[in-house]
Amino acid sequence: MSPLTFPTTADSRENIFEALKALKKDDIPWKSGKVMAYIYKTIPEAHALSDEAYNLYLTENGLDPTQFPSLLILEREVVAMVADLLQGGTEAVGNCTSGGTESVILAVKTARDRARKLYPQITEPEIIIPETAHPCFHKAGHYLNVKVKMTPVDPVTFKANVQAMEAAITDQTIMIAGSTPSYTHGVIDDIEAIAALAQSRGLLCHVDACVGGMFLPFAKMLGYPIPNFDFSVPGVTSMSCDLHKYGYVPKGCSTILYKNKDLRQYQMFSCSAWPGYTIVNPTVLSSKTGAPMAAAWSTFKFLGVDGYKTAVKDCMDARDVVLDVLKEIPELDLLGFPEMSMIAFNSNSEALSVFELAERMKMKGWHIQAQLKSSVCDAGIHLSISHFNAEHMPALMAALKESVEELKAEAASKAPDPILAMLNPQMIQGLMANFQPEMLDQLEQILGSDDKGVPDNFVAINNILNTLEPAQRDTLLVAFMNKMFSVG
Numbered sequence: 001m002s003p004l005t006f007p008t009t010a011d012s013r014e015n016i017f018e019a020l021k022a023l024k025k026d027d028i029p030w031k032s033g034k035v036m037a038y039i040y041k042t043i044p045e046a047h048a049l050s051d052e053a054y055n056l057y058l059t060e061n062g063l064d065p066t067q068f069p070s071l072l073i074l075e076r077e078v079v080a081m082v083a084d085l086l087q088g089g090t091e092a093v094g095n096c097t098s099g100g101t102e103s104v105i106l107a108v109k110t111a112r113d114r115a116r117k118l119y120p121q122i123t124e125p126e127i128i129i130p131e132t133a134h135p136c137f138h139k140a141g142h143y144l145n146v147k148v149k150m151t152p153v154d155p156v157t158f159k160a161n162v163q164a165m166e167a168a169i170t171d172q173t174i175m176i177a178g179s180t181p182s183y184t185h186g187v188i189d190d191i192e193a194i195a196a197l198a199q200s201r202g203l204l205c206h207v208d209a210c211v212g213g214m215f216l217p218f219a220k221m222l223g224y225p226i227p228n229f230d231f232s233v234p235g236v237t238s239m240s241c242d243l244h245k246y247g248y249v250p251k252g253c254s255t256i257l258y259k260n261k262d263l264r265q266y267q268m269f270s271c272s273a274w275p276g277y278t279i280v281n282p283t284v285l286s287s288k289t290g291a292p293m294a295a296a297w298s299t300f301k302f303l304g305v306d307g308y309k310t311a312v313k314d315c316m317d318a319r320d321v322v323l324d325v326l327k328e329i330p331e332l333d334l335l336g337f338p339e340m341s342m343i344a345f346n347s348n349s350e351a352l353s354v355f356e357l358a359e360r361m362k363m364k365g366w367h368i369q370a371q372l373k374s375s376v377c378d379a380g381i382h383l384s385i386s387h388f389n390a391e392h393m394p395a396l397m398a399a400l401k402e403s404v405e406e407l408k409a410e411a412a413s414k415a416p417d418p419i420l421a422m423l424n425p426q427m428i429q430g431l432m433a434n435f436q437p438e439m440l441d442q443l444e445q446i447l448g449s450d451d452k453g454v455p456d457n458f459v460a461i462n463n464i465l466n467t468l469e470p471a472q473r474d475t476l477l478v479a480f481m482n483k484m485f486s487v488g
């Protein structure tokens with residue numbers, strides 16, 4: 001670690017804020033609206049209101065709702081409003097969590113603890129997910145000691161292959177799941193088929209609507225052809241729905257919902273085996289700020305159905321601009337069909353690397369997300385279009401066309417990159433065969449990094465990662481993270 005020591009003297013408020021603002025200067029410039037991932041924003045008035053509501057409840061502690069009944073009311077009402085959108089009827093219950101990952105972890109915990117109680121013969125519980133499901137299911141499996149079985153998706157539509165899911169069911173299976181939509185391609189799994197399968201085999205069925213839960217209901221109201229995906233579908237037992245994505249609430253806000261209270265009882269945790277205060281928590285966190293719930297409650301009321309419908313319509317129009325322009329770029333192929341404003345495409349040309357395309361776009365001020373090759377599809381580009389991005393789509397597409405033309409023109413005369421020539425796939429495989437975390441130092445010397453330990457050359461890094469198997473990638477990434485948080 002760095003030689004930094006704890007401050008011995010008090011600093012002024014002015015200096016502190018100056019330093020904080022200076023720290024931000026290398027962050028991705030999201031306020032431009034040209035960042036197509038990470039940030040979800042709608043109109044400035046809603047943003048300002050949610051920030052204010054957030055600050056109003058920043059200090060209140062959700063640890064004990066009996067002492068902060070306002071937080072109990074906010075949580076109940078936020079959950080009820082989301083359950084209403086997702087057709088939960090009068091029976092649905094739920095809680096606010098810190099994010100989609102926590103919501104999914106809780107859904108898996110609930111399934112595991114329910115099986116422990118009702119089906120003690122299940123000793124090695126497993127869940128089945130399509131390979132496009134978000135890694136938070138794997139994180140849940142990792143934390144909770146539940147096996148995660150991935151099943152293939154259709155190679156053209158990228159929707160879950162429900163027959164493959166059925167074939168994967170064993171007497172240890174406790175839950176199956178689908179995504180509405182999957183992050184990668186914006187594709188909605190066939191929830192009616194997945195839930196019917198679950199019901200016919202007596203299994204729980206989780207719908208991961210972290211991305212779509214606050215978007216698809218409004219898209220449906222607007223008349224877009226959105227398949228049934230919520231609690232109206234027989235067999236759906238739980239849903240995760242993030243509010244800090246298309247709900248346009250600040251970070252730290254998701255919901256986990258259950259069809260009824262009976263199911264939710266397995267989510268709870270209580271511990272009275274100590275001499276201190278009573279611990280009984282519905283979610284993973286114990287002490288937690290009330291800020292995200294206050295922000296969600298206020299944003300819902302401020303925007304209402306009409307505000308969200310406007311946001312969804314603008315995002316869908318923006319999606320259509322992208323779909324039209326992609327048809328005009330022969331080197332780029334759309335991946336699947338995005339049923340909402342999350343889009344993926346890849347390159348069919350040797351002369352056009354998607355990693356270089358992402359980098360070239362960055363030089364022009366646009367941040368588009370590179371995706372590595374997987375068992376599902378080749379490396380590609382992902383765009384998440386949220387409301388405040390929508391107006392920038394024509395300019396984004398002009399920059400994309402220009403970048404493709406530039407890279408194609410340069411490809412003809414470009415000398416091979418000496419770094420990539422040195423770090424060829426054979427050499428990388430050789431390194432990985434005897435990988436030691438210290439090797440990252442050598443790699444960093446070759447690839448370069450800034451004074452904060454953040455790599456300079458993402459094209460080379462993505463190219464390296466792209467040649468590796470997922471397990472090898474994870475080894476490298478874990479070592480990298482461990483290193484990056486040890487310097488500075």
Ligand SMILES: Cc1ncc(COP(=O)(O)O)c(C=O)c1O
Nearest residue numbers: 099100101134136183208210211
């Ligand atoms: C479909 C889906 N589920 C779950 C998550 C996890 O959400 P979070 O990053 O809020 O933990 C994401 C994140 O993008 C997602 O796209």
